[in-house]
Amino acid sequence: MSDEAAAGFVRVRLDLSYDGSEFSGWAKQAGGRRTVQGEIEDALRTVTRSRETYELTVAGRTDAGVHARGQVAHVDLPREVWAEHHQKLLKRLAGRLPRDVRVWALREAPSGFNARFSAVWRRYAYRVTDNPGGVDPLLRSHVLWHDWPLDVDAMNEAARRLLGEHDFAAYCKKREGATTIRTLQELSLVRGEDGIITATVRADAFCHNMVRSLIGALLFVGDGHRPPDWPGKVLAAGVRDSAVHVVRPHGLTLEEVGYPADELLAARNKEARNKRSLPSAGCC
Secondary structure: OOOOOOEEEEEEEEEEEEEHHHHOOOOOOOOOOOOOOHHHHHHHHHOOOOOOOOOOOOOOOOOOOOOOOOOEEEEEEEEEHHHHHHHHHHHHHHHHHHOOEEEEEEEEEEOOOOOOOOOEEEEEEEEEEEEOOOHHHHHHHEEEEOOOOHHHHHHHHHOOOOOOOOOOOHHHHOOOOOOOOOEEEEEEEEEEEOOOEEEEEOOOOOOOOOOHHHHHHHHHHOOOOOOOOOHHHHHHHOOOOOOOOOOOHHHHEEEEEEOOOOHHHHHHHHHHHHHOOOOOOOOO
């Protein structure tokens, strides 16, 4: 996965959003399942009248049912294809793509840009309501209903104990050869005037199921089933706890991806590719 387009190609950044309700996640899958990547790549091939499919690289792969408001991807297009189509490409994609996915911006990426490895943070929002009547039908695909009253102050107290760089193995689905060390930069919850509680979760990167597992733990604190120090104890134990539920995906939205200044892209790419370990606590 190069940080530069090959000779004769132009690297193009795409800013996009989608409603994940009817998608089997971002990444293409065997068996004809509908995915965001598949829809956009098919549309690009069609509107550029290309014989081959140009593969997208994304900032963060989302699971089935998860939404995105501020997703970022890149694609390397032949220079002649970009020159011929770029002025009308955005409008043509709007006419070809299904209504549950939109590309909002297309532009030539700066040198060294990689949608995945250049990112310095990803920010998600998870939305939940404890309204005894349930979820507003107009929001049902984007808000989780929790049928116990939630104490947001207790949830925020628990959340503060999880901030910083840790091994989040207790909150991640383990993948062979992948580290679970992450830096959680923000985890906070606010109840809006409409009663919907929005959790903001920002980290340099996320491992599989991490956000939904963290929210599951905080909900157990908010409804009084666990004390505020419990999520921190689970984190310190370093193993999956059966009491931590992975909440449903539809309440989760990727809101924004952050990138450094152009001159820092190369350094960030190198740093992101290094497998991390926590500082040693010392011997004996």
